[in-house]
Amino acid sequence: MKVSAACVVEYDSIDDLYVLYGKGGQDVTISDLPKPVLHIGEGSNLLFTGDFPGTLLHSGIRFIRQVFPGSADASGLTADRESQERGASVFYEVGAGVPMDEFCAWAAAKDLWGPENLSHIPGEAGASAVQNVGAYGVEAKDIIYSVNCFDTVLCRTVSFRSEECGYGYRESLFKTDRKGRYIITSVVFRLSEFSGPVLGYGHLKSAVEAAAGQGGVTPSLVRDTIIGIRREKLPDVSELGSAGSFFKNPVVPRSAYEKVLSIARLEHGEGCNVPHFEAGSGFVKIPAAWLIEQCGWKGYSEGNAGVYSRQPLVIVNLTGNASPDEIISLENRIMASVKEKFDILLHPEVEHI
Ligand code: EPU
Numbered sequence: 591m592k593v594s595a596a597c598v599v600e601y602d603s604i605d606d607l608y609v610l611y612g613k614g615g616q617d618v619t620i621s622d623l624p625k626p627v628l629h630i631g632e633g634s635n636l637l638f639t640g641d642f643p644g645t646l647l648h649s650g651i652r653f654i655r656q657v658f659p660g661s662a663d664a665s666g667l668t669a670d671r672e673s674q675e676r677g678a679s680v681f682y683e684v685g686a687g688v689p690m691d692e693f694c695a696w697a698a699a700k701d702l703w704g705p706e707n708l709s710h711i712p713g714e715a716g717a718s719a720v721q722n723v724g725a726y727g728v729e730a731k732d733i734i735y736s737v738n739c740f741d742t743v744l745c746r747t748v749s750f751r752s753e754e755c756g757y758g759y760r761e762s763l764f765k766t767d768r769k770g771r772y773i774i775t776s777v778v779f780r781l782s783e784f785s786g787p788v789l790g791y792g793h794l795k796s797a798v799e800a801a802a803g804q805g806g807v808t809p810s811l812v813r814d815t816i817i818g819i820r821r822e823k824l825p826d827v828s829e830l831g832s833a834g835s836f837f838k839n840p841v842v843p844r845s846a847y848e849k850v851l852s853i854a855r856l857e858h859g860e861g862c863n864v865p866h867f868e869a870g871s872g873f874v875k876i877p878a879a880w881l882i883e884q885c886g887w888k889g890y891s892e893g894n895a896g897v898y899s900r901q902p903l904v905i906v907n908l909t910g911n912a913s914p915d916e917i918i919s920l921e922n923r924i925m926a927s928v929k930e931k932f933d934i935l936l937h938p939e940v941e942h943i
Contacts, residue, residue: 591894591913595642596624602650604747604775607740620645620742628943629773631717632689635833637940639914649716651685651775654696680781681735686716686774690723697781698809704733704781706812707788710820712827712834716774720764722757726816727791731757735780737764739772748772759875760838760939787812794819823901831907832898836921837878837936847874850932854884878928878936879903885927895920918942 601607609617620627626644630636658681680702684693694709707728713721718730719737734752741748756763764772787807789795798807798815805811825832847866854862867875882888882902889899894912897920898904905920925936 591911593638593641593914595644595646597645598648599623599645600648600650604651604740607742607773607775608745611740611742611745627770629770631686631714631720632712634712634827635717635721635940636943637833637914637917638943639918642943647773649685649687649714649773649775652687653683653685653776654688654693655683657681657683657778678782678784680783681778682781683738683776683778684715685776686714686719688715689713690715690718693779694813698813701809702781702783703785703787703809704779706809707791707816709813709816715777719755719774719777720762722760722762724760726794726819727788729757729759731755731762733779733781735778737774738776738778739774741772743771747775759841825898825904825906830898831910831912832904833940835878835903835939836905837882837903837924838939839875839878840881840934840936841869841873841875842934844872844874846934847876850876850881850934853932876934877903881928881932881934881936882924885924885931887924887927892916892920897924 599610601610610620612619623645624643627647628642628644629647629649631648682693682697690705690708690713691710693715694705697703697705698709705728707726708718708723708730711718711723711725713723717723719734722730724730731752734755734757736752737750737755739748739750740746750763754763756766764774787798787809789798789812794815797819798812801815801818802811824834847864851862851864854864865877865880869875879902882897887897888902890897891908893916894907894909895916896906896908898906905917905924907917921938928934928936
């Protein structure tokens with residue numbers, strides 16, 4: 591079902607933001623526009639629960655350029671020049687409005703390592719730094735060096751080093767206490783000519799090796815393999831609407847995981863195992879896809895909404911006409927059944943507006 595916003599503004603530069611958040615004069619400023627104001631990327635991780643009465647802001651800042659330590663750019667890079675010259679670390683600043691996959695393709699074509707595992711993730715570079723997107727063993731934070739922002743409160747630019755961004759699993763300071771204050775204008779990524787592939791996730795290594803045959807493993811080969819895996823598992827949004835993973839994988843104390851294990855063993859026998867990943871400090875991450883599948887939702891459909899048959903973490907808009915209420919009702923029922931069966935509360939990854 592279509593929903594609409596009262597106003598949509600795309601800006602092209604930091605100068606536009608100074609005008610928008612400045613004193614105004616003859617110019618239209620943010621105070622003249624319908625409220626609330628929400629900055630979005632491609633919107634691929636948002637669920638609009640109805641028409642939006644305010645203004646959607648979107649970045650049209652699109653460029654990719656190499657930046658060097660010591661040069662007088664806004665990001666204030668301080669990494670050592672020698673390392674950059676050797677190609678061990680090379681830094682590229684990417685405008686917030688550049689589609690992340692465009693950057694991944696660009697880097698792979700230049701034989702640069704870093705973002706290849708993030709190939710084919712929907713969304714833009716700016717949003718990747720907000721959401722700390724991740725896939726196949728790499729999170730955006732692993733390759734982000736710094737994030738350049740426009741501070742809407744102080745009306746000036748500011749740069750955060752990756753360590754200052756409060757990154758965690760699908761978390762960052764841009765989603766928490768300072769949500770809405772900073773508009774990301776560009777992201778500086780640290781890439782490398784040499785670092786090599788990250789293949790520890792699932793069966794990625796064997797898939798890449800099979801694709802490489804006798805040849806070498808290149809960023810493009812890893813990218814193509816990842817795209818192949820994603821196409822197999824995840825719906826193509828141009829054919830079937832979805833927001834990717836609808837829920838986060840729950841990170842729970844070990845005792846909660848052991849409870850899940852005992853419930854699964856009661857049902858399926860002592861040989862049954864629950865997939866899980868150590869998350870440090872006595873915590874364990876359990877795939878939400880597994881929990882949802884165990885509750886019988888995989889491939890479920892009702893009306894216009896459903897649960898994807900190959901990856902139950904994904905809620906799909908089967909007909910393109912699913913209403914926000916249909917999606918939310920399905921979301922709530924999935925959450926309730928996982929809570930009832932395993933005593934685990936799922937949290938949506940998709941942001942509800
Ligand atoms: N699983 C099932 N049944 C299924 C599918 C998966 O039980 O039908 C279990 C299996 O145990 C499998 C495990 O879930 O080993 C993990 O599955 P998968 O590798 O597909 O990853 P995921 O944890 O479900 C996360 C990200 C994805 C990302 C993949 C690959 C989140 C919320 N999602 O999914 O990101 O592509 O890993 O790295 O962390 C997204 O954020 O939109 C997204 C697609």
